[in-house]
Amino acid sequence: MFGYRVPAPDQAMLISGGKNRGGMPFKVVTGHGGFILPFFRKVRFLTLAMCEAEVTETCVTYQGISLNVRAVIAFKVGNDSESIVNAGQRFLSDQGQMAVLTGRIFSGHLRSIIGSMTVEEIIRDRQKLATEVLDGSKAEMARIGLTVDALQIQSIDDGRLGYIAAIAAPHNAAIQRQAQIAQAEANQAAAEAEQRSQRAQAEYARQTSIVQAQYRAEIDRAQAEAAQAGPLAQAQAEVAVTAARTELAEREAQLRQQQLVTEVVKPAEAEAERVRVLALAEAEKMRIQAEAAASHNRVALDRMLIDQLPEIVRQAASGLAGANVTVLNGAEGIGEIASGLVGQGVAIFEALRAGVRQPAYAADGQETAASAEHPGIATARPVQET
Numbered sequence: 001m002f003g004y005r006v007p008a009p010d011q012a013m014l015i016s017g018g019k020n021r022g023g024m025p026f027k028v029v030t031g032h033g034g035f036i037l038p039f040f041r042k043v044r045f046l047t048l049a050m051c052e053a054e055v056t057e058t059c060v061t062y063q064g065i066s067l068n069v070r071a072v073i074a075f076k077v078g079n080d081s082e083s084i085v086n087a088g089q090r091f092l093s094d095q096g097q098m099a100v101l102t103g104r105i106f107s108g109h110l111r112s113i114i115g116s117m118t119v120e121e122i123i124r125d126r127q128k129l130a131t132e133v134l135d136g137s138k139a140e141m142a143r144i145g146l147t148v149d150a151l152q153i154q155s156i157d158d159g160r161l162g163y164i165a166a167i168a169a170p171h172n173a174a175i176q177r178q179a180q181i182a183q184a185e186a187n188q189a190a191a192e193a194e195q196r197s198q199r200a201q202a203e204y205a206r207q208t209s210i211v212q213a214q215y216r217a218e219i220d221r222a223q224a225e226a227a228q229a230g231p232l233a234q235a236q237a238e239v240a241v242t243a244a245r246t247e248l249a250e251r252e253a254q255l256r257q258q259q260l261v262t263e264v265v266k267p268a269e270a271e272a273e274r275v276r277v278l279a280l281a282e283a284e285k286m287r288i289q290a291e292a293a294a295s296h297n298r299v300a301l302d303r304m305l306i307d308q309l310p311e312i313v314r315q316a317a318s319g320l321a322g323a324n325v326t327v328l329n330g331a332e333g334i335g336e337i338a339s340g341l342v343g344q345g346v347a348i349f350e351a352l353r354a355g356v357r358q359p360a361y362a363a364d365g366q367e368t369a370a371s372a373e374h375p376g377i378a379t380a381r382p383v384q385e386t
Contacts, residue, residue, distance in 0.1 A: 003035055003036045003037065003038055004033055004034070004035050004036070005033055005034060005036050005043055006032070006033035007029060007030060007031075007033070007045055008045075009031075010047060010048045010049040011030075011045045011046065011047060011048060012028055012029070012030045012045065012046045012048055012077070012084045012088070013028070013029040013030070013033075013034065013043060013044075013045055014026045014027070014028060014029075014043070014044045014045070014046055014084075014088050014092065015027040015029060015034060015036065015041055015042070015043055016041070016042050016043075016044070017040055017041040017042050018040070018041060024081070024085055025085065025089070026085070026088070028081045028084050028085065028088075030048070030079075030084075044088070044092055046077060046084060046087060046088050046091075046092055046095065047077070047095055048076060048077050048079065048084075049076065050074060050075075050076050050149065051074075051075055051076055051098055051099055051102075052072065052073070052074055052075075052099065053072070053073045053075065053099040053100075053102040053103040053106070054070075054071075054072050054073075054103065055069075055070070055071045055072070055073065055103050055106050055107050055110060056068070056069075056070045057069050057071075057107045057110050057111060059110060059111045059114035059115065060111075060114070060115060061114055061115065061117060061118055061119050061122065062115060062116055062117055062118050063118050063119060065119050065158060065161065065163050066158065066159065066161070067114065067119065067122065067156055067157065067158055068155075068156070068157050068158070068159060069110060069114065069153065069155070069156050070153075070154045070155045070156075071106065071110065071130075071133075071151060071152060071153050071154060072151075072152045072154060073102055073103070073106050073148060073150070073151050074148070074149045074150040074151075074152075075098070075102050075141070075146050075147060075148045075149060076146070076147060076149065077098075077145055077146060077147075078142070078145055078146065078147045082145075083142070083145040083146070083147070084145065085145070086143065086144055086145030087144065087145030087146060088145070090144055090145065091144075098146065101144065102141070102146060102148075105137055105140055105141065106133060106137055106151070109133050109136040109137045110133055112136065113129060113132045113133050113136060114129065117129065119158070119163060119164065119167065120167060122156060123156065123164060123167065126153045126156070129153060130151045130152070130153055133151060134148055134151050
């Protein structure tokens with residue numbers, strides 16, 4: 001917006017050109033902005049940031065000894081409106097003058113405070129010097145709108161006078177003496193420690209030699225016992241080996257016997273059992289076949305004769321084929337001839353059937369009396385299966 005100004009966080013905006021509350025010469029704005037009426041108001045900015053002033057001053061102590069003192073002051077404009085107004089009226093046009101004026105103020109107070117103290121007090125208690133300088137300058141700094149955050153005394157020396165060194169000499173001598181005593185004590189302690197170490201090493205060497213001698217004696221004794229026990233131990237070992245070998249041979253024999261039983265005896269027994277069973281089965285088969293043949297041979301013979309009957313008739317007819325036969329009664333005569341041939345075949349069949357007896361066989365395969373009566377008749381024998 002036109003005419004609206006905002007100060008930085010570490011600035012105070014000073015607005016002049018109008019009436020202000022509380023009789024202040026200008027309006028102080030911090031932390032927020034404000035509207036500025038053009039041509040009727042004027043704006044300036046005053047820094048509120050931390051500033052630093054360095055003081056190097058030659059001061060004379062209460063004892064009349066000159067000391068070179070170097071100090072650093074950290075200061076800034078106060079945060080309240082009154083401090084800002086006071087600082088603005090004095091430093092707004094040249095804000096760098098704040099550090100110059102602060103240094104001069106502290107230089108005066110530093111000379112004043114050091115003039116009331118001895119060198120020993122200043123050296124021994126620098127914080128007291130800083131506190132008294134701050135307390136002495138606080139009111140004067142407040143009148144110009146400044147506050148001091150810290151005062152640090154960096155160095156104090158007497159140039160080439162040597163007073164401070166002389167003050168420190170007794171302390172240095174005492175420290176040196178204490179250091180020498182401490183060094184002597186340390187050397188003595190080191191010597192004693194070295195002696196103890198040497199005694200310990202000698203004792204260790206003695207104990208080590210004793211232990212080594214004992215160890216050698218133990219080794220010699222053990223070697224002697226081992227030499228004496230060697231033959232006995234070897235004999236015992238050989239006995240143990242022989243026993244182990246014997247036990248191994250027995251186990252191998254048992255395993256071989258079991259292997260023979262498994263590979264030879266058991267298969268042979270199984271084969272013998274198989275042959276015996278097959279022989280029994282074959283004998284039973286022959287017996288059954290013999291019984292069947294005895295009961296069915298007659299039926300088989302009759303069937304064979306019946307099967308041969310057509311052949312008998314055919315042979316009779318073929319015998320008539322070359323004969324000079326005269327048929328007087330035509331077809332009827334031919335039928336009578338055929339009937340006669342069949343009748344002859346049946347008669348031959350009955351004659352054969354009546355005159356043939358089936359031979360019987362005993363269980364051992366020998367011909368019985370029935371078969372001996374008709375030696376010319378072919379008989380059926382049972383065929384043995386293999």
